[in-house]
Amino acid sequence: MAALISGAGAASMADIVATGETGAAALSVRGLRKSYGGQEVVAGVDFSVPRGTCFGLLGPNGAGKTTTLRCCLGLTAPDGGEIALGGYPVPAAADAARARVGVVPQFDNLDPDFTASENLLVYGRYFGLADAGIRARIPALLDFAGLAGKEGARLQTLSGGMKRRLTLARALVNDPDIVFLDEPTTGLDPQARHLIWERLKRLMAQGKTLILTTHFMDEAERLCDRLAVLDHGRLITEGAPRELIAAHIEPQVVEIFGDEAPAWAKARRALGERLEVAGDTAFFYCRDAAPLLAALPEAPGLRYAHRAANLEDVFLKLTGRELRD
Amino acid sequence: MTRSLYALPRPGLRWLPVWRRNFLVWRKLAIPSVLGNLADPLIYMLGLGYGLGGLLPQVSGVSYVSFLAAGTIVASTMNAATFEALYSAFSRMHVQKTWEAILNTPLSLDHVLTGELMWAASKSLLSGLAILLVVTALGLTASPLALWIVPVIFLTGLCFAALGLIVCALAPSYDFFMYYFTLFVTPMLLLSGVFFPADQLPAAVQAVSGWLPLAHAVQLARPLLHGAVPADAALHVGALLAIAGVAFFIASVLTRRRLLK
Numbered sequence: 001m002a003a004l005i006s007g008a009g010a011a012s013m014a015d016i017v018a019t020g021e022t023g024a025a026a027l028s029v030r031g032l033r034k035s036y037g038g039q040e041v042v043a044g045v046d047f048s049v050p051r052g053t054c055f056g057l058l059g060p061n062g063a064g065k066t067t068t069l070r071c072c073l074g075l076t077a078p079d080g081g082e083i084a085l086g087g088y089p090v091p092a093a094a095d096a097a098r099a100r101v102g103v104v105p106q107f108d109n110l111d112p113d114f115t116a117s118e119n120l121l122v123y124g125r126y127f128g129l130a131d132a133g134i135r136a137r138i139p140a141l142l143d144f145a146g147l148a149g150k151e152g153a154r155l156q157t158l159s160g161g162m163k164r165r166l167t168l169a170r171a172l173v174n175d176p177d178i179v180f181l182d183e184p185t186t187g188l189d190p191q192a193r194h195l196i197w198e199r200l201k202r203l204m205a206q207g208k209t210l211i212l213t214t215h216f217m218d219e220a221e222r223l224c225d226r227l228a229v230l231d232h233g234r235l236i237t238e239g240a241p242r243e244l245i246a247a248h249i250e251p252q253v254v255e256i257f258g259d260e261a262p263a264w265a266k267a268r269r270a271l272g273e274r275l276e277v278a279g280d281t282a283f284f285y286c287r288d289a290a291p292l293l294a295a296l297p298e299a300p301g302l303r304y305a306h307r308a309a310n311l312e313d314v315f316l317k318l319t320g321r322e323l324r325d
Numbered sequence: 326m327t328r329s330l331y332a333l334p335r336p337g338l339r340w341l342p343v344w345r346r347n348f349l350v351w352r353k354l355a356i357p358s359v360l361g362n363l364a365d366p367l368i369y370m371l372g373l374g375y376g377l378g379g380l381l382p383q384v385s386g387v388s389y390v391s392f393l394a395a396g397t398i399v400a401s402t403m404n405a406a407t408f409e410a411l412y413s414a415f416s417r418m419h420v421q422k423t424w425e426a427i428l429n430t431p432l433s434l435d436h437v438l439t440g441e442l443m444w445a446a447s448k449s450l451l452s453g454l455a456i457l458l459v460v461t462a463l464g465l466t467a468s469p470l471a472l473w474i475v476p477v478i479f480l481t482g483l484c485f486a487a488l489g490l491i492v493c494a495l496a497p498s499y500d501f502f503m504y505y506f507t508l509f510v511t512p513m514l515l516l517s518g519v520f521f522p523a524d525q526l527p528a529a530v531q532a533v534s535g536w537l538p539l540a541h542a543v544q545l546a547r548p549l550l551h552g553a554v555p556a557d558a559a560l561h562v563g564a565l566l567a568i569a570g571v572a573f574f575i576a577s578v579l580t581r582r583r584l585l586k
Contacts, residue, residue, distance in 0.1 A: 036586070075428055075585060095431040103429035109422035113350045122349065125342035126430035174430075 024087055026051045026178050026209035027072060032081035034067050041067045043233035045081070049226075051177075054200070054210040056220040056227035058315060060324040064233040065213045066106075069180060072211075073098060086178055099127060102171030106182040106213075108163050110155055116142060116166055117151040120173050127174040134173065144202075145169035146195055161192030168199065179203060181212040185219060197222060217312035231319045241311055248317055249309040250274060250285040254292050257281050258302040271295060278321050285309065339432060343440025344447070346423075347413075351448065362452040366401035367459060370394060373520070385522050387551060394460045395547035396519030398453050398474065399481050403539055406449035406482040407510060410489025411502045414441050418493065424584065434584060438577055442486050449482030450475075460550070468552030477549065480565045481542040487572035488538070494579035518543045538568050 027049040034042040042064045049055040059065050070076040072083055074094020083090040088097035110119050117138045124134035142148055145165035150158070158166065164184070171179055181200070185193040200210060200223055214220050220227050221241045228238040237244060245251075250273045256265055258280060265282030269275050271292040272284035284292055289306055296304055351358060374390025384392040417423040424437050457474055460466055492505045516530065517523065517539035523531055534540050541561040548555040555561065 073429065077585070095433060098429065099431040101429075105422075105425065105429065107422065109426040111346070111350075111423060111426075112421060113353060118349065122342070122346045123426070123430070125345060126427055126432050128339070128342075128431070 025049055026086060027211060028084045029072065030082040032068065032071060032083065033079045034071060034076065035079055041233050045235055047228050047235060047238060049209060049211060051209050052207045053225040054204055054223050056224035057213045057230060058220055058227055059230035060319050062324055063230045065230055069182060100177045102174065102176035102179040104167050104171045104181040104184050108167060110163055110166060112155050114155060116147060116153050119166060120170055123170045124173040129174065141169040141172055144199065161188050164188060178209045178211065181210060183214055184212060185216065217310060217315055221311045229315060229318055236318050244314050245309050245311060248314045250287050251309050252286045252289040253309050253313060254284040254286065254289050254304055254306050255281055256302050256304045260301050264299050264302060268295060340436045340440035340443065343427065343437055344444045347444040359455065362405055363455045366397050366456055370397040391465045394465045395550040396543055398456045398478065399539060399542040399546050400514055400519045401456050402449045402453035402478050402481045403485045405452035406445045406485035407489045409445035409448050410486045411493055412499065414490060414493045415496055415499065434581055435577065438490060438580060442483065442490060442573060445486035445489065446479055446482035450479045453478030466550045470549050470552050473549045474546050477542060477545045484538050484565045484569040487569045487576055490576035491572055491579060494576055494583055513537050513539045538565060541565050
């Protein structure tokens with residue numbers, strides 16, 4: 001009997017360990033709280049990122065995204081809550097967790113004194129990797145980043161987009177399971193953004209988990225399997241991009257521009273389910289836009305665009321249109 | 326000791342990649358860096374030593390240039406360690422965000438700071454050694470005891486690197502370092518017996534100067550250069566070790582407060 005009990009105990013322990021290493025989420029955050037100077041910046045955040053998926057953390061400036069990411073990486077000690085990254089408790093075992101993680105930070109912090117390949121070599125050493133192993137990976141990493149043949153290029157000779165791609169290559173030097181990307185395409189031209197998106201999709205195809213923050217809703221919609229909107233330190237919604245659009249917003253949007261647009265629209269408020277006015281633009285959110293579209297030709301001074309509702313509409317509805325600093 | 330063993334389950338050399346990063350940068354700029362570190366103190370030592378020394382009788386029983394040699398070795402070590410821990414470390418921490426990049430890897434801030442401490446001490450060792458070599462070549466020392474100056478240089482470097490990292494942790498910008506130089510480094514240079522024997526100073530000032538880290542370094546290096554075992558060697562070594570240890574602890578706490586909020 002005693003043997004049976006202890007045997008069962010051992011089995012359940014083994015299950016727990018096995019779950020911790022493989023089955024569990026890539027990142028799970030429970031009840032995360034963090035205050036600075038009495039102000040709660042993260043006020044009880046819960047989310048979970050299944051392995052092999054892309055998770056987006058959206059929110060206006062100051063919403064608590066950066067603090068949440070810093071807590072997840074073990075760089076900031078939370079005031080409350082539990083975090084497990086790659087199966088490791090954070091911050092207790094943050095160094096072990098970070099060994100399996102890559103980070104593309106918001107601001108470029110490549111080494112300006114080094115060439116492209118020296119940047120990768122030196123960064124790989126921080127993971128305890130041997131020089132020979134890193135050097136063997138460098139050509140493939142640079143190739144992945146669209147920087148083939150740039151091994152010896154000095155950093156000053158690289159464009160902004162190239163540096164961003166080099167930062168992505170650097171984040172992959174330890175072949176991580178999980179990659180954090182903090183605004184990966186901010187400041188890039190459309191060509192460079194599309195290249196980054198294509199590479200991120202390849203990483204997902206390889207089974208890596210991506211966790212990204214962005215201010216570009218098209219980026220989030222395109223890449224993320226699930227996303228969460230954070231505001232004032234709280235998650236205000238979470239779901240797949242399509243689900244969020246269906247749940248929060250009328251399917252059709254008509255944007256009307258022109259000096260007369262706000263007055264014209266306010267007089268015809270009933271033509272849509274919801275009307276928002278910002279500057280000289282009126283936004284009609286409609287289930288059926290036909291009556292509105294039929295009325296528009298009678299106002300020749302106005303230009304308009306009819307489109308499907310998107311994530312940006314959800315974001316603006318949930319977090320408001322006023323500026324955040 | 327036991328506590329730190331338990332605090333660091335892997336007592337390995339995980340700070341070494343940080344040191345190697347700085348070494349790789351230095352290697353690219355080595356020649357101007359070495360020349361700069363060597364030329365300035367040598368010009369002072371030779372200019373004052375032979376120029377001013379020609380007007381002086383023996384100082385503390387040796388020629389003035391020979392007296393000045395030991396002071397120049399440790400002062401130049403102090404300068405090299407201080408510059409590295411102030412300007413260079415601050416650039417890496419605050420401007421280039423190199424430390425931030427490293428903190429996203431399995432390394433912790435303790436590894437970064439230890440790497441910076443050891444790097445600044447190593448670089449200052451090179452500075453001190455270069456002066457020692459020139460001093461030896463000029464025939465200003467003949468004693469094998471002078472070899473003991475090598476660990477003294479390294480210890481001096483550690484001490485000033487640790488002190489410098491405190492200032493780095495507190496600095497809002499590069500301008501802040503001027504306070505440290507004018508309020509601490511320069512007075513210390515004049516009070517520690519580098520240019521003239523500290524016993525020339527008024528008694529009240531001597532009471533202060535005896536506590537200065539550079540004074541301990543001078544009192545170790547000068548007798549060794551002239552072939553004598555320093556008086557109270559254990560006291561001076563202990564004082565330098567204690568200052569280095571306490572300063573590094575303070576620097577660690579302040580830097581954690583700055584970067585790991």
